[in-house]
Amino acid sequence: MTKIGLFFGTQTGNTETIAETMQRVFGGEDIVTLHNIADTEVAELESYEYLIVGCPTWNIGELQADWQGLYDELDGIDFSGKKVAYFGPGDQIGYTDNFQDAMGILEEKISQLGGTTVGYWSTDGYDFNESKAVKNGKFVGLALDEDNQSELTDERINTWVAQLKREFGV
Numbered sequence: 001m002t003k004i005g006l007f008f009g010t011q012t013g014n015t016e017t018i019a020e021t022m023q024r025v026f027g028g029e030d031i032v033t034l035h036n037i038a039d040t041e042v043a044e045l046e047s048y049e050y051l052i053v054g055c056p057t058w059n060i061g062e063l064q065a066d067w068q069g070l071y072d073e074l075d076g077i078d079f080s081g082k083k084v085a086y087f088g089p090g091d092q093i094g095y096t097d098n099f100q101d102a103m104g105i106l107e108e109k110i111s112q113l114g115g116t117t118v119g120y121w122s123t124d125g126y127d128f129n130e131s132k133a134v135k136n137g138k139f140v141g142l143a144l145d146e147d148n149q150s151e152l153t154d155e156r157i158n159t160w161v162a163q164l165k166r167e168f169g170v
C-alpha cells in the first residue's frame with residue numbers, strides 16, 4: 001500500500017497520460033498508486049494519507065463526467081488529516097472564462113470536507129480571463145494545457161512533483 005493515491009478522471013485520455021508521467025517522476029508504482037475513478041470506489045480515497053486529484057474541465061466550466069457522477073458521494077469521505085494536491089488539463093484559449101474551473105470546484109469541496117490543500121501553482125505564463133481554480137492569486141493546483149502549451153507539460157510536472165515531495169514530506 002503506497003502513501004500516495006492519485007485519482008483521475010478523463011474523457012479523451014490527456015489526464016491519464018499526465019497521471020502516468022507523474023507516477024514515473026515520483027518514482028513509480030511503489031510510491032504512487034493510480035486510480036481511474038471510472039472504476040474505483042469512492043471509499044478508496046480514505047485509504048491514503050496523501051492524495052492527488054486529477055480532473056479536466058469539460059462542457060464549459062464543469063467537472064469531467066466521472067467526477068461529476070461521484071461529486072455528491074464525496075460528502076461521505078472524511079478528508080481531515082489528509083494533504084490533497086490537484087491538477088488538471090484545460091484550454092486557456094478556447095475556454096478563457098472557465099479555465100481549469102473543475103480543479104477549483106473539487107478543491108473547494110474537498111477543503112470543506114477537511115482536506116488540506118498543497119501544491120499551489122503560480123499563474124505566471126498563462127493567459128486566460130477567469131478561473132474558479134485561482135485563489136489568492138494562485139492556482140490551487142497544477143494547471144496544464146495540452147491544447148495550447150503541451151511543450152511545457154513535462155517541465156511543469158517535474159517542478160510540481162519536486163514541490164509535492166517537499167510538501168508531502170516523502
Ligand SMILES: Cc1cc2nc3c(=O)[nH]c(=O)nc-3n(C[C@H](O)[C@H](O)[C@H](O)COP(=O)(O)O)c2cc1C
Nearest residue numbers: 011012013014015056059060061089090091095100
Ligand atoms: C466541449 C469541451 C468543453 C471544454 N470545456 C473546458 C472548460 O470549460 N475549461 C477548460 O479549461 N477546458 C475545457 N476543455 C478542454 C479540456 O479540458 C482539455 O482538452 C483536456 O485536455 C481534456 O482532458 P482529458 O483528455 O483528460 O479528458 C473543454 C474541451 C471540450 C472539447
